[in-house]
Amino acid sequence: MLRLVTKRSFSTTSRVLTTATSKPLTKAGDGFASAIGNTPLIRLANISKSTGRNIYAKAEFMNPGGSVKDRPALYIIRKAEELGLLKPGGTIVEGTAGNTGIALAHLARSLGYNCIAYMPDNLVKSKLEIMEMLGAQVFRVPVVAADDPLHFNNRAKAHAESIENGVWANQFNNLANRESHIETTGPEIWEQLDGKVDGFACGLGSGGTWGGNTAYLKSKNPNLKSYVIEPPGSVVVSYFNSGFKSFVKEGSSFVEGVGAQGRVNDNVMQDIKLADGAFLVQDTESIAMLYRLIDEEGLYLGGSSALNVVAATKVAEKLPEGSNVVTILPDSAHKYSTRFFSKSWLKEKNVWDAIPDNLKKYAALD
Numbered sequence: 001m002l003r004l005v006t007k008r009s010f011s012t013t014s015r016v017l018t019t020a021t022s023k024p025l026t027k028a029g030d031g032f033a034s035a036i037g038n039t040p041l042i043r044l045a046n047i048s049k050s051t052g053r054n055i056y057a058k059a060e061f062m063n064p065g066g067s068v069k070d071r072p073a074l075y076i077i078r079k080a081e082e083l084g085l086l087k088p089g090g091t092i093v094e095g096t097a098g099n100t101g102i103a104l105a106h107l108a109r110s111l112g113y114n115c116i117a118y119m120p121d122n123l124v125k126s127k128l129e130i131m132e133m134l135g136a137q138v139f140r141v142p143v144v145a146a147d148d149p150l151h152f153n154n155r156a157k158a159h160a161e162s163i164e165n166g167v168w169a170n171q172f173n174n175l176a177n178r179e180s181h182i183e184t185t186g187p188e189i190w191e192q193l194d195g196k197v198d199g200f201a202c203g204l205g206s207g208g209t210w211g212g213n214t215a216y217l218k219s220k221n222p223n224l225k226s227y228v229i230e231p232p233g234s235v236v237v238s239y240f241n242s243g244f245k246s247f248v249k250e251g252s253s254f255v256e257g258v259g260a261q262g263r264v265n266d267n268v269m270q271d272i273k274l275a276d277g278a279f280l281v282q283d284t285e286s287i288a289m290l291y292r293l294i295d296e297e298g299l300y301l302g303g304s305s306a307l308n309v310v311a312a313t314k315v316a317e318k319l320p321e322g323s324n325v326v327t328i329l330p331d332s333a334h335k336y337s338t339r340f341f342s343k344s345w346l347k348e349k350n351v352w353d354a355i356p357d358n359l360k361k362y363a364a365l366d
């Protein structure tokens with residue numbers, strides 16, 4: 001149970017403090033998979049105060065593999081097992097921005113499978129290293145167009161087809177991805193807020209998180225507003241805003257895990273018509289929020305989490321005061337620390353000036 005108290009005697013600031021008192025414990029579970037899900041829903045106390053609406057953030061970085069992708073990875077494996085596509089000792093192959101690969105690598109070790117991942121070579125190396133440390137075989141490949149046979153995802157498919165007892169996880173088109181959120185994340189959010197959910201927004205990578213949660217939450221509250229969010233360089237926002245006729249790919253972003261697919265995949269197509277709007281969040285906004293989340297909320301988060309909180313605050317402004325808007329915190333900052341907290345990297349990416357002067361102190365690396 002969470003108790004809100006106002007900070008008084010030991011500081012002159014009027015920050016809201018959230019004190020954790022006793023929290024109901026879940027019973028012991030069996031293996032890695034049993035620790036997935038049931039993540040906390042955090043009311044961002046100070047950010048909520050400044051918007052006049054309640055911004056709630058689902059702490060998916062607290063999954064045992066450290067990201068929101070533990071949920072779909074487990075569902076994808078279970079579905080492959082059920083369909084007889086994956087047998088003991090088999091190999092799971094995936095094209096991944098990193099977190100799905102990490103989730104699959106954990107689950108593969110725990111359940112007795114092998115894991116092979118293909119990832120684009122512009123992403124942080126720490127994700128590759130984590131996968132390797134978990135026993136996965138990782139191929140870092142050049143960035144090419146989504147329809148190129150050498151695209152990381154197409155290479156993963158071809159690799160799975162070339163081996164015995166191998167399965168391509170195919171998170172982009174495998175609907176077990178979206179189902180994991182319909183059956184777990186969405187119901188958790190609904191229960192955690194006693195059904196009082198007015199808005200939802202988050203960035204799309206495969207789209208499973210946005211689509212699954214939107215489908216579930218709208219089935220419970222048809223008046224809920226849900227927004228599609230992407231960083232520059234992505235196509236789903238332009239696809240939605242063109243009335244589903246066409247899309248353009250403009251610009252680029254350093255926020256990992258969301259956007260940049262260059263196509264509208266099956267998980268997105270299932271639910272895109274449920275969207276109430278779509279907009280881009282710029283990297284300058286995401287990085288400023290990343291630092292604000294440290295300063296005001298004590299949360300050390302990845303770029304897509306910051307992007308999501310920017311989106312939630314913008315959606316909150318469209319809704320009446322006191323509304324509850326939910327977003328997702330897909331992963332923490334640990335994997336990205338050499339980028340997001342390095343002064344020279346931030347300057348090279350032209351986002352140093354986007355960080356308010358009083359928050360620049362958090363950029364602890366040269």
Ligand SMILES: Cc1ncc(COP(=O)(O)O)c(C=O)c1O
Nearest residue numbers: 099205206207208209257304330
């Ligand atoms: C850090 C991060 N944020 C957001 C996402 C997007 O989630 P989804 O694939 O469900 O759209 C991912 C997906 O890999 C991710 O790794």
